Amino acid sequence: MIFTIAGKELKALFASPLAWVVLTFMQIVLAFGFLKRLDDFMQIQPQLIQVPNPPGITELVVGPVYATTAVVLLFAVPLLAMRLIAEERRNQTMVLLVSAPLSMTEIVLGKFIGLMGLLLLVVGITTLMPLSLLLGGRLDFGLLASLIIGVALLAACFAAVALYASCLTEHPFAAAMIAFGLLLGMLLAGETAADGLRGRGWPVPAALAQVLSPLKNFETFAKGVLDSYSIACMLLLIATFLILAIRRLDAVRLRG
């Protein structure tokens, strides 16, 4: 049942021009960055050979591609997610889902999984770029896997926050702005607060602040480390915002 809603969302995303526009510009930005990095790498390659234990192409070219993906997702996810709930409520089509024998949890999870389907496709297409390097070289598959897992989790964090924002208003664009503001605020606050609190010797608030900073958690993946602490922080963030979204929709039913 969750997948029925997910399938419907995925279809609706591709039926609107927005998804195609966002995907196109993402690819242009990422491809440009990728080629620039590759060009730089070709130039410094002769010098790298002289260094003992030099960094490889995966570290120097592929890593930054995913770092750029992370930043682009920060802008793209609020736009892709904005209509999930807000537009259904504005067009009064939410009634179809609420009247059907579904729980709010199923509705929210269905929407989340539908959006994740698109975002995983984005990650998949992005991954084709590093894979193209296999034509002329070798990759560090361990690091690549860590990057893919990290960016997928990061996308899920953004998606959960943006889905919650879409529950807050009936205007899709307002939802996108709320999502973007929330994400940006969380990143900035989490970034500085986590270190500051840890410096003062308050580990628990520091840990909570780190939960709110998915981009900081992504950094460990970018180093090729699958840190269970970072994974837990991200999963906690996803669960929190999905539960908030469910509660928010239940409140709409209660308050009218």
Place this chain on the structure above:
Amino acid sequence: MTDKSTEITVSAQGLSRKFGGHTAVSGINLELKRGEILGFLGPNGAGKTTTMQMLTGNLAASSGAISICGIDLFERPTAAKARIGYLPEHPPLYRELTVREYVDLAARLHRVAKSARSAAVGNALARCGLGDVAQKLIGTLSKGYQQRVGIAQAVVHHPDVVILDEPTVGLDPNQIREIRNLIRELGANYSVILSTHILPEVETVCDRVQILHHGATVFSDTIAGLKQFHGGRMVLVGLKRPPAVGEIAAISGIASVEPDGGNLYRVSFADNADPTENLVRRAVEKSWGLYQLSPAQSSLEDVFVQLTRKEETSP
């Protein structure tokens, strides 16, 4: 096996809903048997839509209980909702889907088994007269067809109860007649609750009527009872050479006569009497020039006036 005709499909007791300090609906009771069509009648803002939203689980009730085929809506919402089909005031249509895709989606959402889905969708489309437009995008259809798609969505999973909120609003007379016929067909198999603010609509379609006013039930009876109440005992008489009002009123069986502008008179009958024959004979004898004799159509307003007046005069 339970007796189909007396099986109660919807039962609501003491249903109330407050929005902040404002009470939209207070203490509504209703009961519906299988195969019955109940009309919800009332002016805009009487609480019809709010009541329907509560019956379909779109809005939580402030107090009261609802059970659908014996299943408590608040305790087991998904099981109860599976037995309801709901067409809200604005049909919840996805304009970017084709009619068939949309009705198929509605069937999936209502957990129609995969093996039965294709047949159920085809059946709903045929029933609502959508066979020809099944491959068209919903956004390109006329309002009448969109309304039918909305109804198809509400009946595709063979619910026990179909709830339709103002299904004929904004349609042209032909479309209204088609939709009414469709609703009557539905009534043969399902329990139907229908809301409207048009009195004749209830009279032509429904078996029973419940009139709401300011969120409370002011009248609940069969259609025969409603006709008895508001117009069955009144005729409109047109006379070219009218006598004094008292002379008409003197005919036995006539309770009162009110001038209705021009040479028209509203003649109310006394209880259990039908003085029409006497009236016609007298008009011919005295050469009053009778040119019109028709049952007086009372509007919803008249019914309300009568209802409220009745409440005031009764001790």
